[in-house]
Amino acid sequence: MQEMAGLAEGSALFVQVAERLAGQIADGGLAEGERVPSTNELAVFYRINPATAAKGINVLADDGLLEKRRGIGMFVATGARRRLLARRRGEFTRRYVEPLLTEAARLGIGTGELFALIKEAGDERESVSL
Amino acid sequence: MTPAISVTDLTRRYRDHTALDGIDIAIGGGTITGLLGRNGAGKTTLLRILAGHEFPSSGSVRVLGAPPAENEDVLRRLAFVREDQVYPDIKVGQALRAASWFHPNWDFELASALLDDFGLRADKAVKKLSRGQRSALGITIAMAARAEVTLFDEPYAGLDAVARQVFYDRLLADFARFPRTVVLSTHLIDEAAALLESVIVIDRGRLVLNAATDVLRGLATRVSGPCLAVDSLAEGRPVWERRRLGSQASIVMVGPLSAHDRERARSCGLDLTPLSLQQIVVRAAAGVLAPVPIRVPETGFEAGFETDRTGA
Numbered sequence: 001m002q003e004m005a006g007l008a009e010g011s012a013l014f015v016q017v018a019e020r021l022a023g024q025i026a027d028g029g030l031a032e033g034e035r036v037p038s039t040n041e042l043a044v045f046y047r048i049n050p051a052t053a054a055k056g057i058n059v060l061a062d063d064g065l066l067e068k069r070r071g072i073g074m075f076v077a078t079g080a081r082r083r084l085l086a087r088r089r090g091e092f093t094r095r096y097v098e099p100l101l102t103e104a105a106r107l108g109i110g111t112g113e114l115f116a117l118i119k120e121a122g123d124e125r126e127s128v129s130l
Numbered sequence: 131m132t133p134a135i136s137v138t139d140l141t142r143r144y145r146d147h148t149a150l151d152g153i154d155i156a157i158g159g160g161t162i163t164g165l166l167g168r169n170g171a172g173k174t175t176l177l178r179i180l181a182g183h184e185f186p187s188s189g190s191v192r193v194l195g196a197p198p199a200e201n202e203d204v205l206r207r208l209a210f211v212r213e214d215q216v217y218p219d220i221k222v223g224q225a226l227r228a229a230s231w232f233h234p235n236w237d238f239e240l241a242s243a244l245l246d247d248f249g250l251r252a253d254k255a256v257k258k259l260s261r262g263q264r265s266a267l268g269i270t271i272a273m274a275a276r277a278e279v280t281l282f283d284e285p286y287a288g289l290d291a292v293a294r295q296v297f298y299d300r301l302l303a304d305f306a307r308f309p310r311t312v313v314l315s316t317h318l319i320d321e322a323a324a325l326l327e328s329v330i331v332i333d334r335g336r337l338v339l340n341a342a343t344d345v346l347r348g349l350a351t352r353v354s355g356p357c358l359a360v361d362s363l364a365e366g367r368p369v370w371e372r373r374r375l376g377s378q379a380s381i382v383m384v385g386p387l388s389a390h391d392r393e394r395a396r397s398c399g400l401d402l403t404p405l406s407l408q409q410i411v412v413r414a415a416a417g418v419l420a421p422v423p424i425r426v427p428e429t430g431f432e433a434g435f436e437t438d439r440t441g442a
Contacts, residue, residue, distance in 0.1 A: 004324050007324070011347055011348040011404055012344040012345075012347050012348055013324065013343075013344065013347065014344055039306070040306035040307070043302055043306050044299075044302060044303055044306065046324070047298065047299065047302060047324055047325075048302075048324045048325070049162055049302075049324065049325055049326065049327045050302075050305065050306045050309075051160075051161065051327050052324075052327065052343075052344065055344070094389075094393075098393070099396055102396060102397050106399070
């Protein structure tokens with residue numbers, strides 16, 4: 001398997017490219033108003049076909065998260081980070097809370113015990129960061 | 131857009147066997163296409179016909195708008211590197227010079243950069259090259275030609291993994307700067323997968339699959355876990371393969387998975403592993419794919435965010 005800088009075989013590569021870029025915007029790695037890597041830069045970095053990289057960028061552009069400035073390239077749109085974070089927040093329950101509840105139920109961990117476990121882990125993390 | 135290569139009902143018969151049987155394909159300009167199939171499937175015959183080295187028995191072939199055979203105008207805009215290219219008794223540098231006369235877009239800088247990458251010396255006799263070095267020379271010529279249509283027929287016999295990576299990286303970088311139509315026949319599907327925009331699979335002279343790689347990735351998923359749960363998830367969907375061991379089952383299910391499917395799988399303790407392009411192509415070449423219509427799954431940003439790659 002050729003190494004694709006962390007992209008996984010088995011799902012559409014352009015979707016993964018879009019996810020990576022969106023992830024960077026949400027984390028602030030790509031700031032609003034900043035130029036995003038060009039199709040060719042992405043193709044060489046991920047070792048993928050430039051058309052695939054272009055499709056990934058277009059997914060974000062169609063969604064209004066990137067904007068084209070003619071002759072210069074693609075830039076992160078204003079408000080993109082806020083929108084992405086809001087979207088992630090909306091998915092939080094489905095992506096993280098529900099699987100947690102499913103696994104807890106499988107292990108016979110009740111809601112009360114689950115709260116206690118979350119609190120414990122949270123406290124531990126705080127004490128480490130202090 | 132007119133396709134760079136279009137083939138209609140192409141058949142090539144030899145005395146006692148049919149190498150190609152009613153092939154229909156269209157390849158868009160500026161794309162990299164993988165030509166895949168088992169040994170003897172007809173890949174080389176197809177490429178030779180596209181390169182004008184052979185005539186079809188029937189059907190039509192157009193490359194850059196015209197039949198390629200004995201057509202100087204098309205052939206000058208086309209580069210073809212064969213699995214076992216034979217060269218006259220000359221030096222590497224002379225072989226490159228000879229190629230440069232034929233190809234109008236020839237780039238000497240790229241040629242010498244490639245020689246360096248592959249560790250080939252211009253003053254070495256072609257006769258004394260190893261198998262791998264001969265492949266490297268073929269690749270160098272085909273890439274430096276910067277031809278509008280570039281055909282690679284298993285170009286890397288004898289090349290080690292490092293040299294093959296050089297080939298992929300150089301091809302991508304140069305393709306990005308100078309887009310052209312590339313057809314690459316290969317057995318090393320996993321290695322080349324990320325380069326390919328679409329794949330054509332032929333088996334025993336017939337076309338068995340012609341699809342965009344983005345459609346194929348995620349087309350089929352291996353589902354493993356308790357029998358009842360596996361069966362219930364797969365109900366009403368095409369299944370390629372079924373295995374069973376006691377109360378456990380493992381199947382390959384066709385079609386994109388919805389967020390609901392994933393949630394169900396998770397709650398039933400099912401393991402989902404997407405099939406790689408290689409695994410899908412192997413099934414196509416073995417004739418498993420034929421009855422399954424390939425639908426383009428709906429993709430978009432929202433759908434994109436739902437592909438948390440279970441099992442990846």
